[in-house]
Amino acid sequence: MTYEAVIGLEIHVQLNTATKLFCDCPNRPGDDPNTNICPVCLYLPGAMPRLSRQALEKAAIACMALNGEIQAESAFDQKVYYYPDLPKGFQLSQHHKPLSRNGWLDIEDEDGQPKRLRLHHVHLEEDVAKLVHETEGRMPISLVDFNRAGSPLIEIVTEPDMRAPRDAMAFLRALRRQVRYTGCADCSMEQGTMRCDANISLRPAGSDALNTKVEVKNMNSIRHVGDAIAYEIRRQGECLAAGEPIVLHTRLWDPEKRVTTAMRAKFEGPCVPDPSVPPILVTGAWLDQMRRRLPEMPNQKARRFVAQYRLQRDEAVMMSADRHLSDFFEAVAALDVTPRTAAGWLATRMLPALKERGLSISETPVAPDRFAALVRMVEKDEINAKSAKTVLAELFTGIEPPEAIVERFGFRQVSDAGVLEEIVEEVLAANAKAVEDYRGGNKKSIGFLVGQAMRASGGKANPRRVQQMFQERLAE
């Protein structure tokens, strides 16, 4: 029997608010342990939680970016379980009345066709403390860092619409792109500001059954999510083939061994309405206000880039995928650079250069005006591509304008017809064999001739011009 996988995801995204969800402590979990704490997030006796307006606003904007429907009324419940990472014996979360229901994101399937993946809901909740298990001599000890306790999270719960690891990975990339665009969250799986659990089950291909699922945790990159799901599909398939039943449980992904291993039985604590945090009632006016704060989203922007800048669809998608990149692109395009050239140079030169240096586009020391000046010189054939690469590297090291760097390195191309003609004639005279080949039908030998001319010019000749001249001379 052939099986198909049914995959749903639960994604926790930490909102980048200034304070925690229910108190005024800084929302900086990475600071020295237990420095961002107060009676509320430690839940000292008598402390009362007070919902952060900024967290609610950012959560609502993120939900809108995921096409969710913000509910007129949502409320917090106490998710009860006992663990030392939970200061009050329950987590404040929205179980019965989530902030947003429904929603969707589009991905492309393996054939490049759009595929819509639905969200079940998005809810707000507080993060728990971080436990560190160590030993003191031979005594095992557990340390608790409450900096993270009470940080605002949104949990995005999908419908089980995914069928393959690539669906889940594409969904996570789309989700990250959308939420990052809003500026409400950083969404880094590596840094733990986005965490993903996957629920996986198998069923006979074509059936619509929902079988017992297994939850997989502990993936700290999108690639690991794909790998863990692929492993789990294989493992469950082998179980079914061997006649072993699938039991509801949680497994941990081991990135070293690249396997999942069973962990504690999944425990679902009860959820009762919290009597102290008032329900959230939203008005149409407030929703309009939040909607106005939603920026132009990537899909909209990509369509505009095609219409306004005449980019190809894939170029437009790439230029709009990251908000900072799209801003950079538009800034360059506004500086007398052909937009498609700007997009090409950003994609093939700028982004790899940034990656090499471990920087993001928002951290680039090369401002749009310096980058545009460089691309303009290339467009006008004032320097060749090879020199441009060196100039770009120089732009990263200082504040010198690209024109000055070109002069300093003597990169300005020779396009003067008289000088180039002399070189062309010399090369033709010295390479009779290549000339003969060309004339005999081997058109590729012109590349060799151009190379010789470039070398003779010390790399400064304008290669396009040189090639043109060879073609003219050899056609005679």
Added chain:
Amino acid sequence: MEDLFTWLDNTPPEPAPGPLQGKTVVVQPNMSVQDRPTGAGTKALSGYVALADATLVGNLRRAGAVLRGAGRMSELGFGLNGDTAAQIIERGLADIVLVTDTLGEARAAGVAGKVPALKPSYGIVSRCGLVGLVPSMECCGILARTFEDIAETLRALAGADPKDPSMDADGAGRVVRELEKEAEPAKGMPVLGRIAPVPGLPADPYAAAFEAALSRLAAAGVGIREIELTDRALVPGVHQVIGSVEASSSAGKYDGVRYGHRADAGRNWNEMYLLSRKESFGPAVKSYLFQGGYFQYKNYDAFVDACRVRARLVRETEAALETVDAILAPAGTGAGQGATAGEVYDAFGPTLLASLTGQPALVLPDPAAPGGLQLIGKRLGDARLLRAGQRISDLLSGDTPS
């Protein structure tokens, strides 16, 4: 006398002006007073010292009251086992005593101490800094020898607090404004409602005294009208289901990780945690937490039903209160064994209704009977209820107000 107090401060106070100037106040040790033991009567918080004043304590200080100390209390304010509020007020050791009221504790202590006591409308006094067990019911009750002192204390305590977003900020403001107004001269005799008794249920021990008081009031010209309350027989059960569930969650923070009692034994944190909780609570609270755990984990539907009945009780009592000035009910002293949650509930039967509905409830000592009388008013009608209480009290004692 020290046995009556958790802490006592006899230093002569600096005179501070305010409406409560010179009045001595004793609180319960579950109301945070900065740098004072705030153990809430539980081993779970043994040695716990408050970091800051509860909002209501700050309000008292600003009103000029002299904070004398904290009495002793039952574990986490559940029932009155070991509570000393009644003795402190009866012996004249304070003008005003504050007691949290969850099942009717403040009202029962008033009856026992032979003074009037008010459980205010829920949501008009800040709970910030109050160490409690049942957040949706408990409020700070006030015991004093005169109705004026209760009104003045409530005026000082009530009011919006940004640190307690669960409050009814507008409602609190309204109550304070009502308390500040001059009372209008009473028009005619008051009309009181009495809840029709549940057929087939045994009468409570105060029934005879209550009937006698009703007869005396009727003879004095007070109108008495019977009120039907569909779910009156369900009140104790509904209170206990909701109360125990909230208590079970609220007590989750007592795990020995950050503060309070931590067990010595235990081979790992999990055992440390289990043992600390086991050693932290006494039998009544423990059985209450188990009950709450049962409804949370095993019978959530019963909790949902209880919430629905509670909402209906609120609607029905508010509607009934449109037709009468107040509901008259008996009140007991809360005395009992209190070894289990069930026994604690048995001792507080007549006071549970107002805790569930959030309406203000006032007890008046009845000089002619062992128990007391309880008046339940419309939500946020605290000022009117206090005036009605004064009037009924005068009628019962034979005074005819001029």
